[in-house]
Ligand SMILES: Nc1ncnc2c1ncn2[C@@H]1O[C@H](COP(=O)(O)OP(=O)(O)OP(=O)(O)O)[C@@H](O)[C@H]1O
């Protein structure tokens with residue numbers, strides 16, 4: 224049985240409603256509709272669907288996250304007048320992805336801005352798959368929305384083992400977005416330090432370098448790390464793994 228679509232009580236289905244001074248403006252039902260289609264187009268993974276700025280805790284035991292949340296709210300407020308991106312850096316489970324998803328949800332709901340979410344590993348895998356003849360999507364078809372989306376979240380930057388191909392691909396993505404003046408929000412576990420061997424520290428063995436911990440420079444290359452500094456404001460997030468906090472709370 225077909226159910227008749229509900230007719231909006233505000234605009235009677237026209238999509239326009241009257242405002243002061245006998246002006247007409249877009250009705251809320253259309254704005255809501257736009258937000259819903261933008262949300263679908265943003266491709267936020269199911270596991271992060273619950274993430275919003277409003278449920279990101281930053282008080283009491285989470286007070287150390289207040290600065291990061293403030294940076295997120297300021298970003299949303301000032302976009303697009305200031306379209307500098309964000310680079311969220313922090314250890315595992317500190318809430319980087321939650322904050323990034325919260326930001327784009329707020330942008331698309333309150334400002335109607337098209338956004339796109341991509342996990343770095345997933346993106347590189349899709350590009351690599353496109354070289355396979357049996358896969359329908361071409362490399363450009365995978366990359367076009369990544370190049371063009373007004374705001375892109377690139378989650379877990381550096382999480383793929385660096386090879387020449389990985390470096391070339393990440394520079395193509397970041398440089399294209401930089402040249403087109405697009406906004407990119409990035410999360411990473413790797414500290415924002417220079418590549419360890421960029422100044423010829425080749426006497427360090429691989430194992431020694433690993434023991435000192437890899438840096439963002441090691442993972443994406445020093446040139447791209449420096450490019451990111453032009454594209455993004457750095458937000459450092461410190462604290463415990465939120466997932467463990469949740470788990471121990473549920474045992475209490
Ligand atoms: N401040 C917070 N308030 C409420 N929930 C939070 C907060 N921080 C993290 N979480 C929740 O904890 C879980 C882990 O957070 P999230 O995935 O954002 O961490 P992450 O820093 O991206 O970790 P990873 O480095 O593993 O990617 C998620 O379910 C998230 O919703």
Ligand SMILES: [Mg+2]
Nearest residue numbers: 319320378410
């Ligand atoms: Mg994450």
Ligand SMILES: [Zn+2]
Nearest residue numbers: 231234250252
């Ligand atoms: Zn309406």
